[in-house]
Amino acid sequence: MLRRCFVLLTCFSCLSLSLTTVSRAADAQKPNLIFIMADDLGYAELGCYGQTKIKTPHIDQLAADGMKFTQAYAGCMVCQPSRSVLMTGQHTGHTAVRANDLNQLLYEEDKTVAEVLKSAGYATGCFGKWGLGYAGTPGRPNQKxxxxFTGQLLQVHxxxxxxxxIWRNEEKVMLPExxxxxxxxxxxxxxxxxxxxxxxxxxxxxxxxxxxxxxPHVELxxxxxxxxxxRGKFPKTEIKDPRPGYIGSEDGLTTFAGMVSRLDDHVGEIVILLEQLGIRDNTLLIFTSDNGGQGGNWKDMTDFFxxxxxxxxxxxxxxxxxxxxxxxxxxxxxxxPGTTSDLQxxxxDVLPTFADAAGTKVPAGVDIDGISFLPTLLGKGKQKQHPYLYWEYTKGAIRSRALRMGDWKAVQNRMNRPVELYDLSQDIGETKDLASQHPDKVKELTRTMEQAHTAPRDFPQTLKPVGIKGYVK
Incomplete structure (x- = not known):
């Protein structure tokens, strides 16, 4: 009897070890996923996109080793809603956060790409600017x-x-230095x-x-x-933020170039680390920016480069x-390597693409607008395409919106302003408004914008001001 029990225990142990080995082998086949996002980096502020004054050799090498997209779009034209789109897989006509507004945040029912991947067995980490929920709310990263998490919860911070x-998970780590x-x-x-x-x-x-x-967001x-x-390569230009408490630069062009180069160096360090750890070949790494380059008080700087x-x-x-x-x-x-895609x-689209790469699915009942572009990345299978791309910025009574359908682009800067129309195949710089020449096309795109918009969430809570730097001492 004892011998039989021993044999059974041995068999169960072997089976358990075998299943564990199979599980680990399956996990090993799942790719690591890294998404690096710069803040306010313009479309052409990288060498691989035409930049000549700022050196970005490490990011350029990523493009040489992989795929560069020429018609990729942020979730919105400013940071907070753009990040909401990225996390939820919903464009700004549907996602929770549609403006730079401290009172707009993610709720428990808003499922994120991190939650989808975590349920598929992934370890998940966020390092940098969050902007989708502050301390004590359901939108903070450890709840999503x-x-x-290491970083700043509020975009202003x-x-x-x-x-x-700085925040490390739920702990506020003081930096007296x-x-x-x-x-x-x-x-x-x-x-x-x-x-x-x-x-x-x-x-x-x-x-x-x-x-x-x-x-390279402000400060400079x-x-x-x-x-x-x-030093000495650009005209010495003082660039200061008009808001109190912000650091400016007496040599602003040099400072900005240095910031972009530091970003590039750190992207290079991530790649080197992956190689040292022996996991580079099993890692899908994406690099992008949260919106276009800076305007306003920094427009001349952006234009210089x-x-x-x-x-x-x-x-x-x-x-x-x-x-x-x-x-x-x-x-x-x-x-x-060295491929370019003009897929829009x-x-x-990031959430379904990462889910696809991880071999998992978006949970039933979770509505997204994204389409996986993994077929384009791998050069395998049929790539589905969007009938249109849509953006809006909604804060109270203020709403701006835009829609791209094929090569046609509609822009409405405020709801009480006319809809502008551009043909991007002939006019990538959007210099010729064709609305008066194509009224039927304007009607079609306007109708689609209306269909893409749902009523935004009511955010009843109010965030108490904590000072311009967000410092509570």
């Missing part, structure tokens, strides 16, 4: 599928590179180091690393070693310069 504190105008910890560097630690910690299991880095400041290569060329407009506009972004995907052995995609 992320195992680990993410304007500053030497803050007094940055108080009293000291510049002890450049916060982007701290966030970047935590991102690398997350990758090291999870190298033996599939992981999703979302890196919404804050560079970067450690000296990043500025040094550009031709940061949005040849597009019209800047961040904050529904023109191509506010919406079209650099978008690069690299996956050695899976994505053919938007941030809402």
């Amino acid at each position: 599928g992320f195992d680990q 993410a304007h500053f590179y030497y803050p007094f504190w 940055n108080e009293n105008n000291q510049r002890g910890t450049y916060i982007h560097d701290l966030i970047h180091e935590d991102a690398k630690d997350f990758i090291r910690k999870n190298k033996d299991q599939p992981f999703f690393a979302y890196l919404p880095y804050i560079i 400041v970067v450690p000296e070693e990043s500025e040094r290569p550009y 031709n940061g949005n060329a040849p597009l019209n407009g800047h961040k904050g506009t529904m023109y191509e310069g506010g919406l079209r972004v650099p978008f690069i995907a690299s996956w050695p052995g899976k994505i053919a 995609i938007g941030f809402w």
Whole structure:
């Protein structure tokens, strides 16, 4: 009897070990997923998209090793709704957050790409600017599928590179070395180091690393070693933020170039780390920007670098310069090197693409607008395409909107203003409004914009002001 029990226990142990081995082998086949997103990086502020004054060799190499998209679009023309689109897979006619508004945030019912991947066995981490829920709300990252978070919850807090504190999960980590105008910890560097630690910690299991880095958004400041290569190469131009409490630069063009180069260096460090850990070939890495290059007080700076060329407009506009972004995907052995795609995609396509790559599905009952572009990345299968791409910015009574259908682009800067019409195949710079020549097309696109819009969520709660820098001491 004892011998029989021993044999049975041995068999069960072997079976358990076998199942564990099979499970680990299956996990090993799931690709790691990394999404690096710059903040306010213009369409042409990378060498691989035509930049000549700022050097970005590491990101350029990603494009050389993978696929560069020429018609990829952010979720919106400003940061907060763009991030909501990315997380939920819904365009701004449906997603919860549709404006830069501290009171707009994700609720429990809003399912994110992190939650989808976590349910598929992925470790999940977010490092950088969140903007979709502050402390005490259901929209904070640890409540939206992320195992680990380091960064700024509020987008306003993410304007500053030497803050007094940073969030690590639910803990506010104080940075006394940055108080009293000291510049002890450049916060982007701290966030970047935590991102690398997350990758090291999870190298033996599939992981999703979302890196919404804050560079090169205002403020204009970067450690000296990043500025040094550009000293004396550009006209010395003082660039200051008119708002109190923001750091400006006496050599603004040099500072901005240094910020972009620091971002590029850190993208290179992520790639090197993946190679050192032996997981580069099993990692799909995407690099992009949350919206177009900066306008407003920084328009002259962006124009000096031709940061949005040849597009019209800047961040904050529904023109191509506010919406079209650099978008690069690299996956050695899976994505053919040196390829370019003109497929029209938007941030809402990332969720289904990552789910597809992970071998999982979007849960039943979760409505998304996205379409997986994995067939395009792998060069296999039939690629579905969008009948249209839609954007809106809705804050109270204010709404701007735009729609692209094929090569036609409709722009309505306010609901009480006329709808403009452009043919992007002939006029990528949106210089010729054709609305008066094609009234039927205007009606068609306007009707589609109406159909794409649903009533925005009512956000009854009110966020108490915490000061311009978001510092609570």
